[in-house]
Amino acid sequence: MDRARIQDDLEALAAEGRPVPEESPAEIEVEEQAAEEEQVEGEKDKKKKEEEKPRENGVLVLDHLKRGFHLDAQLNSDQVVAAAEIADRAGLSLEAVTGVDWLKEKKFEVIYDYALYAADEDLFRVVVRSFIDRDNPDIPTISGIFPGANWHERETWDLLGINFTGHPQLERFLLPEDADFHPLRKDYKP
Amino acid sequence: MSRLAQSQHYETFDINLGPQHPATHGVLRVKLTMDGEYIVRAEPVLGYIHRMHEKMGENRTWAMFLPNPSRMDYLSAIAFNHGHVALVERAAGIEVPERSEYLRVIMVELNRIQSHLLWFGAFLLDLGGFTPLLYAFDDREKLLDLLEYVTGSRLTYCYFRFGGVYNDLDDEEVFKTGVHEFIARLRSRLPMYHNLVTKNIILRKRLEGVGPVSVEMCRKYGATGPVLRGSGVQFDIRKNEPYSVYPEFDFEVPVYEDGDSKARYMVRMDEIEQSMRIVEQALDKLPDGPIMPKKAPKLIKPPKGDYYFAVEAARGTFALRTVSDGTNTPYRMKVRSPTFSNLSLFEEASQGMLLADALAFMGSLDLVIPEIDR
Amino acid sequence: MGKENIPSSVVPSSLVHFAPLEKLLNLGRANSLWPMTFGLACCAIEMMSAGGPRFDLARFGCEVFRPSPRQSDVMIVAGTVNKKMAPAVKTLYDQMLEPKWVIAMGNCAISGGPFVFEGQYNVVEGVDQFLPVDVYVPGCPPRPEALFEAIMELEEKITGKRRWPRVEAV
Numbered sequence: 001m002d003r004a005r006i007q008d009d010l011e012a013l014a015a016e017g018r019p020v021p022e023e024s025p026a027e028i029e030v031e032e033q034a035a036e037e038e039q040v041e042g043e044k045d046k047k048k049k050e051e052e053k054p055r056e057n058g059v060l061v062l063d064h065l066k067r068g069f070h071l072d073a074q075l076n077s078d079q080v081v082a083a084a085e086i087a088d089r090a091g092l093s094l095e096a097v098t099g100v101d102w103l104k105e106k107k108f109e110v111i112y113d114y115a116l117y118a119a120d121e122d123l124f125r126v127v128v129r130s131f132i133d134r135d136n137p138d139i140p141t142i143s144g145i146f147p148g149a150n151w152h153e154r155e156t157w158d159l160l161g162i163n164f165t166g167h168p169q170l171e172r173f174l175l176p177e178d179a180d181f182h183p184l185r186k187d188y189k190p
Numbered sequence: 191m192s193r194l195a196q197s198q199h200y201e202t203f204d205i206n207l208g209p210q211h212p213a214t215h216g217v218l219r220v221k222l223t224m225d226g227e228y229i230v231r232a233e234p235v236l237g238y239i240h241r242m243h244e245k246m247g248e249n250r251t252w253a254m255f256l257p258n259p260s261r262m263d264y265l266s267a268i269a270f271n272h273g274h275v276a277l278v279e280r281a282a283g284i285e286v287p288e289r290s291e292y293l294r295v296i297m298v299e300l301n302r303i304q305s306h307l308l309w310f311g312a313f314l315l316d317l318g319g320f321t322p323l324l325y326a327f328d329d330r331e332k333l334l335d336l337l338e339y340v341t342g343s344r345l346t347y348c349y350f351r352f353g354g355v356y357n358d359l360d361d362e363e364v365f366k367t368g369v370h371e372f373i374a375r376l377r378s379r380l381p382m383y384h385n386l387v388t389k390n391i392i393l394r395k396r397l398e399g400v401g402p403v404s405v406e407m408c409r410k411y412g413a414t415g416p417v418l419r420g421s422g423v424q425f426d427i428r429k430n431e432p433y434s435v436y437p438e439f440d441f442e443v444p445v446y447e448d449g450d451s452k453a454r455y456m457v458r459m460d461e462i463e464q465s466m467r468i469v470e471q472a473l474d475k476l477p478d479g480p481i482m483p484k485k486a487p488k489l490i491k492p493p494k495g496d497y498y499f500a501v502e503a504a505r506g507t508f509a510l511r512t513v514s515d516g517t518n519t520p521y522r523m524k525v526r527s528p529t530f531s532n533l534s535l536f537e538e539a540s541q542g543m544l545l546a547d548a549l550a551f552m553g554s555l556d557l558v559i560p561e562i563d564r
Numbered sequence: 565m566g567k568e569n570i571p572s573s574v575v576p577s578s579l580v581h582f583a584p585l586e587k588l589l590n591l592g593r594a595n596s597l598w599p600m601t602f603g604l605a606c607c608a609i610e611m612m613s614a615g616g617p618r619f620d621l622a623r624f625g626c627e628v629f630r631p632s633p634r635q636s637d638v639m640i641v642a643g644t645v646n647k648k649m650a651p652a653v654k655t656l657y658d659q660m661l662e663p664k665w666v667i668a669m670g671n672c673a674i675s676g677g678p679f680v681f682e683g684q685y686n687v688v689e690g691v692d693q694f695l696p697v698d699v700y701v702p703g704c705p706p707r708p709e710a711l712f713e714a715i716m717e718l719e720e721k722i723t724g725k726r727r728w729p730r731v732e733a734v
Contacts, residue, residue: 068280068498068511093409096526100513113498113511113526117409119424119445123431125498148411151534159244174237174563175686176648183245183685190685209652212601212631216608217649238649239605241679242686249681257678264606308609327616334613344613345705346606560605560644 002090003070003124007059009086010073010128014057017076069113069125076130077139080112083128084142084149087114092126097142097152099160103186106134108162112142132162141167159184202230209238214552215312216559218533222545229548232540234533240563247512247523252278252490253352255523260346262527263561265308266504267347268294268301270561275350276433277499277510281492282352289479290354291435296472297340297349299465300369303376304333305504306458306465309556313455314387316553317396322387329376336368352490354482366473373466380462388459397452401551403539404449411538412531415506416461417555419445420453427502438475439468451554458556491518505529505556527561587723593637593663594719594727600636601629602656604643607670607705611642614708626715633659638718640711641695644672644679645688657695665698665721666691667714674700 060072075083087094092114100109109131116124132139141164143150151173153164158173161182172179181188208219217238223231243262247255259274260267272294279286311326334344340359341349349356359365387393408418418425424445428436444460446453492514500509506528513522532555540548603611614621621627630636633656645653657666668691671677676689691697698721699714720726 066280067495068277068500091409094412095507095509095531096412096511096524098511098522098524100522111496111511111524113509115500115507117414117418117423117425118430121430123427123500127498146410146412147538148413148531148534151530172237174240176237181685183242184248188683188685190683209649210602210656215603217604217652238646238652239644240646240648240686241605241644242684245683245685246679246681249683261606261678264609312612324617327613328618331613331616331618344707345609 006086006090006092006126007061007071010071010075010083010126011059013079013082013086014059014073014075017079018057064125069127071124071126073126073128074130075128077110077132080110080128080130081140081142081145084112084145087126087128088145090116091118092116092124094142094146094148094152095125097149097156099156099162099184101134101160101184101186102131103134107131108134108137108160110139110156110162137162138165139163140165143167158182161185209235212316214559215557218557218559218562220536220552224545227544227546229540229543229545232537232548234536236563238563239560241560243525243564244523247520247525249519251518252282252492252520255520256351257346257348260348261560262525262564263503263505263508263529263558264345265305265558266298266301267345268297268341268349269501269503270508271347271350272298272434273499273501273503273508273510275352276501277497277512278352278490278492280499281495281497281512281514282487282490283492284353284487285483287354287480287483288435288477289358290481292472292476293340293355293359293481294350295434295436295439296369296469296476297337297347299468299472300333300337301347302465302504303462303469304330304337306462307333309458309504310383310387313553313556314393317393317550319387319393322383325379325383325386329379332372332375336365336372339365339368351482351486353486354480358481362476369469369473373470376462376466380459384459388456394452396547396550397455397554398448398450400451400547401539401543401554402449403535407535407539411535413506413535414531415502415504415528416454416457417506417532417535419443419457421449422447427500427507431500433499433501435472436468439471441468441471451550454554454556489518491516496522500526503528505558505561506532525564527564529555529557530562533557533562590722590724594722595625596628597624597626597638597665597715597718598628598630598636599626599638599640600633600656600660601631602639602642604641604645604649605672607642607673610705610708611640611669611711614711619708619712621712621715624712624715624719633657634661636660637663638665638667639695640667640669641673641691641697642669642705644677645691646686647688648686650688650694653691654694665718666695667699667701667711667718668692668697669701669711669714670706671702671704674702677704 057074064070095113095115098111112128114126154173156162157170202223202225205222208214209217219235221233259270263270307326307330311323314322341347403421405421408421424443426443441464444457446456494516496513498511500507509526511524512520515521668674673691676687679687699717701710701714716728
């Protein structure tokens with residue numbers, strides 16, 4: 001398994017989805033040092049960046065001992081299927097799909113955890129994340145590529161209300177069938 | 191799928207297995223579409239013991255979540271606790287004294303033996319043999335005495351703290367003697383189990399070739415633990431992503447190629463032996479020293495960002511992902527439980543299986559329902 | 565005379581009491597309480613331990629765990645009941661034959677236990693909200709000895725007197 005290749009593939013994917021600076025001045029401020037930034041590893045830089053402005057799409061190489069994963073790719077929501085294909089080609093397996101509710105930013109973050117389960121190699125973890133609009137939480141399903149994603153996505157829809165378009169069975173999973181709420185949303189009040 | 195089910199002349203019928211059924215080990219429900227004795231579709235229905243662990247992770251401080259992981263998977267509770275404290279230690283940058291790491295490993299491995307012993311008894315109960323359950327419980331009680339001596343509780347432990355463990359051994363010699371006695375006893379009993387059960391022709395006929403799970407299926411569904419190792423992948427977080435002091439021990443990862451229920455059975459039986467080896471080495475090497483760091487932080491505020499930590503629990507990879515917003519409560523606490531992924535392949539793997547075989551297959555996945563539902 | 569003339573709701577379950585016979589029957593019931601095999605969560609493992617070789621529930625005539633509610637006398641609610649499971653528990657209780665008893669084992673069955681917090685959305689805060697509970701066993705989980713004490717309490721409730729010596733705390 002070629003780790004550098006996964007990184008290259010994901011970076012190419014992220015670059016495709018990066019907005020051209022002139023066209024979207026209001027949405028995301030594009031930094032000049034984008035290329036440099038991708039290579040910078042470590043937490044301090046990321047922390048600083050997160051405080052200032054939303055992170056730009058791209059791949060970060062992280063310190064595994066500090067964070068628990070090796071690659072962190074942020075992509076557009078329509079690219080997660082392509083990312084799943086990259087992971088599938090590289091022989092990674094899907095560990096979990098989950099979501100985070102960013103109430104203040106009016107965003108949902110959808111996180112895909114991939115890991116390499118191989119006998120003779122050290123574990124390699126790739127995180128793919130994507131931000132979607134909180135009022136319109138649609139993201140394509142990857143259950144066509146990883147059938148195991150079926151349950152994870154169903155659970156994420158159940159608890160957070162993230163709509164995985166194309167999912168074969170987006171029904172109540174952990175909650176009773178007649179539940180009409182998504183409890184892990186930060187604005188949920190019983 | 192059986193040929194009958196594909197033909198339109200035959201009708202299928204639905205039955206409900208559970209949520210109260212002795213073979214589902216708790217409150218799992220399986221919606222079965224049957225064609226006679228053959229399964230056309232088996233859809234597990236979850237949520238009958240959903241206990242809001244992820245919500246609880248968000249609305250309390252990091253330390254107040256300590257008792258929760260042991261109630262997710264009450265059989266390998268200590269391994270789950272280990273995952274949680276190690277995650278917070280990683281996030282907040284807390285150093286753990288060496289003695290504590292050794293004590294943790296000893297406790298986790300004893301707990302793993304306990305879990306596999308209980309699974310051994312309960313699995314054979316599913317298959318119709320009652321006697322092995324009594325033997326397994328006999329051994330398990332001896333082990334629980336040792337665990338209780340150190341941790342103070344029998345089942346739902348809360349022994350670990352951020353930075354170390356709650357309590358040092360009262361009397362190291364008493365504990366060491368107890369563990370050595372137990373290991374000697376279990377070593378003498380394991381051959382008996384193998385003679386009594388493993389070589390039994392009825393057991394072999396019920397397990398061999400039943401419920402084959404391929405490597406590819408494991409990968410697509412994210413199955414880990416004995417399921418993956420029973421399919422021929424020698425993967426273990428303790429070896430492949432070493433944490434704590436596991437690199438210091440000499441142990442093997444048992445692996446079987448067949449991918450059937452028998453392979454998973456054998457993996458667990460061999461893991462008991464390997465865990466005993468780890469415990470023995472850890473007891474020999476157990477260093478003196480403090481059990482908590484000198485400056486154990488009272489208030490835990492990890493820096494912003496998300497953190498991930500995975501440990502090898504008795505049933506597979508248990509991982510926690512937490513998102514910290516820099517305050518003293520987690521912003522998000524996601525639990526990745528091993529059996530959730532292991533069970534998700536049941537629907538595909540059980541197609542066309544006999545109902546009785548499907549129950550043997552389900553038992554060989556070693557389900558703990560509160561950990562699936564969380 | 566037709567049975568249909570009397571509304572069934574006004575007829576008590578046993579209209580005529582034969583005191584000595586009742587006593588005899590109750591003694592028999594107390595000596596052979598058959599629990600239902602019904603594990604929900606962590607407490608179920610301690611319930612299994614209680615039936616195991618060291619603690620040996622059989623000493624009290626209580627070891628015959630029945631998988632079917634039709635054959636069991638006492639329901640040990642061992643674990644958390646949530647809103648999805650509650651209708652199933654109620655159905656199981658309704659399927660049991662009279663006379664029947666309920667033991668709420670563990671904090672979750674008593675009050676929801678550690679899973680009660682402000683804003684909780686899924687846990688039933690105590691099975692006594694929909695079942696008549698006879699004995700409560702606190703603990704998280706209770707030790708097998710505590711379950712034994714519950715069985716003895718139940719026997720006392722059935723027969724009117726305690727048949728085993730009470731162990732005082734030292």
